Amino acid sequence: MEVTKLEHACQIVDVDGARLVIDPGNFTRDVDVTDVVAVVLTHEHPDHVTPAQLSGILSRNPGAVVFGPGGVAAALPDFEVDVVTDGSSRSVGPFALTFHGTRHNVIHSSVPVIDNTGVMVNGRLFYPGDSYTVPGVPVEILAAPVGAPWLKVAEMMDYVAAIAPRRAYPVHEATLSDIGYGMHTGRLREMVEPAGSLVLLQPGESLTI
Incomplete structure (x- = not known):
């Protein structure tokens, strides 16, 4: 399994040539890939999904399935969304997906709290979206938000x-300056190491899992 990090929240997971796209939003380059079997949208904020990004992916991959919580389905009425929430599981191609969490982290008391559901891919890679959801199972690889x-x-x-x-x-670094990114990832490293390891991926770089 290989994961390629694009800008901000978007990631592409590849298993034997089949691809899973996660959170293609407006801080990310056009996701011009084929062999996509599914798209996971953790929530409807535009830095995680836009109709233009999703339309482009589906036009190149018409058989791809879209997964997301109820808020995503309501925000994207022109798309067919398989609604998932905490405890849901789905299998598509070589991907076994389990979903964890229900709500976005609080931004401010004046900002509505929306649906957010993180995803575990093949029991190994967990991405929480915009939340601090602890999935309750061991996590081998964490895609950790660092700026928001x-x-x-x-x-x-x-x-x-x-x-x-x-x-x-x-991941989720577009709101940070280079100096801020270095500071935040330094604190992240303190929590991951020495028991684990932190890998810094530039947009377009991949990690083999």
């Missing part, structure tokens, strides 16, 4: 310590 309006570094550190992954790589 809802994210406080101390809380991110506690979250990663609670997960205790064997490996992690940072």
